[in-house]
Amino acid sequence: MAEKICVAVRLRPPVSQSQDTSSATFWRVEDNRISLHKLHGTPIPGISYAFDYVFDETCSNAKVYELLTKDVIHAAVDGFNGTAFAYGQTSSGKTFTMNGSPNDPGIIHRAVNDVFRKIQMISDREFLIRVSYMEIYNEEINDLFAVENQKLQIHESLERGIFVAGLREEIVNNAEQVIKLLESGEVNRHFGETNMNARSSRSHTIFRMVIESKGIDSRSSGDYSSSDAIRVSVLNLVDLAGSERIAKTGAGGVRLKEGKYINKSLMVLGNVINKLSNGAKQRAHIPYRDSKLTRILQTALGGNAKTSIICTLAPEEVHVEETKGTLLFASRAKRITNCAQVNEILTDAALLKRQQLEIEELRRKLQGSRSEVLEQEILKLRNDMLKYELEREKLEMELEEERKSHKEREQRIRDQQLKIENLSSLVSDGDRSSSQDSMKESPKDECNYRGEDFKTPCFKAAGNAFVAKRSNNSQLPDFSPLPDSFSNVADEDTWFKMNKGYIADLDLLQTTPARKVQSFPPQDITPDCSNDNYKEELQNLKRQLELAIKGKNELERKHEEEIQLNGRLMGEISELKQELDVNNNLLEASKERYGSLEREFQLLKEERDSLQKSVSESSQKLTFVTDQKENILKDLNSEVQRRKDLEAEIKQFSVAFASRQRSLASIHGEFKSKMEKLRAENPVPLHKSLQY
Numbered sequence: 001m002a003e004k005i006c007v008a009v010r011l012r013p014p015v016s017q018s019q020d021t022s023s024a025t026f027w028r029v030e031d032n033r034i035s036l037h038k039l040h041g042t043p044i045p046g047i048s049y050a051f052d053y054v055f056d057e058t059c060s061n062a063k064v065y066e067l068l069t070k071d072v073i074h075a076a077v078d079g080f081n082g083t084a085f086a087y088g089q090t091s092s093g094k095t096f097t098m099n100g101s102p103n104d105p106g107i108i109h110r111a112v113n114d115v116f117r118k119i120q121m122i123s124d125r126e127f128l129i130r131v132s133y134m135e136i137y138n139e140e141i142n143d144l145f146a147v148e149n150q151k152l153q154i155h156e157s158l159e160r161g162i163f164v165a166g167l168r169e170e171i172v173n174n175a176e177q178v179i180k181l182l183e184s185g186e187v188n189r190h191f192g193e194t195n196m197n198a199r200s201s202r203s204h205t206i207f208r209m210v211i212e213s214k215g216i217d218s219r220s221s222g223d224y225s226s227s228d229a230i231r232v233s234v235l236n237l238v239d240l241a242g243s244e245r246i247a248k249t250g251a252g253g254v255r256l257k258e259g260k261y262i263n264k265s266l267m268v269l270g271n272v273i274n275k276l277s278n279g280a281k282q283r284a285h286i287p288y289r290d291s292k293l294t295r296i297l298q299t300a301l302g303g304n305a306k307t308s309i310i311c312t313l314a315p316e317e318v319h320v321e322e323t324k325g326t327l328l329f330a331s332r333a334k335r336i337t338n339c340a341q342v343n344e345i346l347t348d349a350a351l352l353k354r355q356q357l358e359i360e361e362l363r364r365k366l367q368g369s370r371s372e373v374l375e376q377e378i379l380k381l382r383n384d385m386l387k388y389e390l391e392r393e394k395l396e397m398e399l400e401e402e403r404k405s406h407k408e409r410e411q412r413i414r415d416q417q418l419k420i421e422n423l424s425s426l427v428s429d430g431d432r433s434s435s436q437d438s439m440k441e442s443p444k445d446e447c448n449y450r451g452e453d454f455k456t457p458c459f460k461a462a463g464n465a466f467v468a469k470r471s472n473n474s475q476l477p478d479f480s481p482l483p484d485s486f487s488n489v490a491d492e493d494t495w496f497k498m499n500k501g502y503i504a505d506l507d508l509l510q511t512t513p514a515r516k517v518q519s520f521p522p523q524d525i526t527p528d529c530s531n532d533n534y535k536e537e538l539q540n541l542k543r544q545l546e547l548a549i550k551g552k553n554e555l556e557r558k559h560e561e562e563i564q565l566n567g568r569l570m571g572e573i574s575e576l577k578q579e580l581d582v583n584n585n586l587l588e589a590s591k592e593r594y595g596s597l598e599r600e601f602q603l604l605k606e607e608r609d610s611l612q613k614s615v616s617e618s619s620q621k622l623t624f625v626t627d628q629k630e631n632i633l634k635d636l637n638s639e640v641q642r643r644k645d646l647e648a649e650i651k652q653f654s655v656a657f658a659s660r661q662r663s664l665a666s667i668h669g670e671f672k673s674k675m676e677k678l679r680a681e682n683p684v685p686l687h688k689s690l691q692y
């Protein structure tokens with residue numbers, strides 16, 4: 001059954017009253033809560049903790065045992081593993097709590113007495129108790145019952161669980177015997193003097209009782225499921241060494257080395273408690289193997305055991321930080337859930353029967369909900385996967401189409417840009433031609449000019465044609481001086497770049513028509529023209545120019561629109577891409593889940609198969625045993641029958657024997673009387689006469 005570890009804290013009495021008067025804070029205990037207060041009584045926010053029990057400095061070991069530990073001890077007698085340990089900084093009262101004083105024995109003594117007292121009260125079971133006592137000193141395990149057993153190793157086996165190999169175990173019959181053994185062990189324990197404690201435990205000690213019991217009349221009951229089982233439980237009573245600040249303990253040399261080992265193993269214990277307190281989901285790996293202490297206490301921490309922890313606190317203000325640390329440890333420990341169950345070892349027949357029941361149960365579970373649920377989940381996942389695949393394909397198609405139309409639009413934009421460039425150059429060419437024309441005076445020049453093949457601009461093949469036109473025009477520098485203001489609008493370099501196919505800056509291009517209007521108004525051109533045709537042509541040219549400018553503006557507007565549309569579409573494409581990514585992730589996740597479910601399903605199938613196999617093996621075994629039993633019964637019956645027959649025969653024989661005896665007796669009587677009669681008739685001694 002899952003249950004939380006039981007956690008209590010205990011405040012030891014202050015070492016010296018005088019220290020307290022100068023304190024600025026003190027710990028207050030109210031019911032099952034402990035909080036830090038300022039000297040005048042105001043509670044300090046955030047430093048208040050509740051536990052299963054909070055014992056103040058007036059509390060006795062008797063009370064601590066009664067409220068916190070007794071249940072664990074009693075449960076151990078009933079077959080549950082149990083652990084009780086004391087945790088706290090050095091000199092906070094751990095050893096006092098576990099070992100006690102002559103006037104107020106500690107938890108270990110009380111537990112030992114209680115175990116034997118309880119056993120006495122159980123009449124239907126017989127008990128076997130073994131005890132051992134070890135210490136972990138500088139991360140080495142030593143036997144406190146046998147000093148020669150040092151540096152012992154931890155092992156693990158199916159039958160014994162985690163155990164210390166080579167540790168002496170004494171079989172004990174009463175509490176006094178155990179107390180004597182404990183006293184002998186205490187002598188071997190490592191204690192040392194530090195600034196904080198004149199007799200400081202330099203090692204963690206674990207006193208262990210293994211309690212075995214068996215129902216007394218198990219044979220007669222015939223119920224194999226429980227009375228035939230042997231219960232084995234392990235009870236650990238642990239006195240930890242205290243965490244210490246080297247600065248405070250003033251430790252050096254050996255003490256310093258011990259302190260480092262102590263702190264390290266307590267840190268591992270803290271880590272284990274921390275991980276366990278995170279709850280099953282976030283637990284991941286629990287570092288039990290990082291220290292000997294946690295390895296030995298593995299079952300007690302989050303395993304098959306009932307556990308109670310007492311955290312001892314030093315009340316002095318100078319220890320307030322350590323006390324807060326201990327309280328934090330205690331509140332984490334409070335969140336740990338153990339799952340204790342009676343430990344039973346079964347005889348073969350009981351084991352067979354129980355296994356069969358378990359197999360049946362498993363089979364029911366397997367055939368029932370679990371596999372159905374799994375199959376349904378797999379089906380659902382398959383559907384989801386198909387759905388995602390379809391959605392992905394659809395999205396991919398949409399994306400492809402979008403890409404295509406995006407390309408087309410880009411092409412259109414490029415075309416438009418080109419057209420705009422052409423128009424712009426045309427406009428400026430036209431301007432320049434106009435200005436040149438207006439300055440021309442000789443008919444030869446006029447003819448030359450008119451002889452040029454001036455056409456409506458061909459937008460599509462603009463690039464090269466335009467470059468050619470520019471190069472033609474550049475042959476007339478003398479007749480076409482650039483206005484001063486031109487360089488402010490579009491310099492030669494810019495033109496050059498544009499004509500070479502550089503990306504155009506539209507802002508620059510837009511300034512070109514404005515220059516034409518400002519610099520070359522039409523009235524400046526006409527008065528100088530004497531030829532009518534030429535005038536007409538000029539008019540045409542002007543019209544064409546106007547049209548071209550209009551066209552160019554229109555194109556620019558369209559171009560702008562296209563760019564905006566393009567921007568929007570790009571946004572849509574990136575949204576689609578994101579959606580596609582999300583879908584892909586979902587697909588991956590469901591694929592993974594699907595895979596793991598399939599694996600789980602496969603495992604379950606294998607498990608089911610092996611279970612079925614073991615069921616059939618068990619059935620075979622059972623049939624074999626039943627057959628054997630029947631045969632034996634048959635043999636027994638025939639033996640009984642034979643015995644009955646023999647008895648009857650003996651009876652008959654006895655009757656016949658008796659009647660024979662009777663007839664013999666009568667013959668003998670007759671013979672005797674005849675002899676006597678003969679003797680009377682014949683005085684010759686009979687034996688003589690008979691000799692003849």
Ligand SMILES: Nc1ncnc2c1ncn2[C@@H]1O[C@H](COP(=O)(O)OP(=O)(O)OP(=O)(O)O)[C@@H](O)[C@H]1O
Binds near residue numbers: 013
């Ligand atoms: N509840 C208590 N009532 C009276 N005296 C106490 C109590 N707790 C502790 N003490 C006394 O305080 C001193 C230190 O206690 P103890 O040796 O038990 O501390 P510890 O936590 O085991 O220290 P360490 O970790 O150094 O071994 C001892 O003299 C002990 O008798």
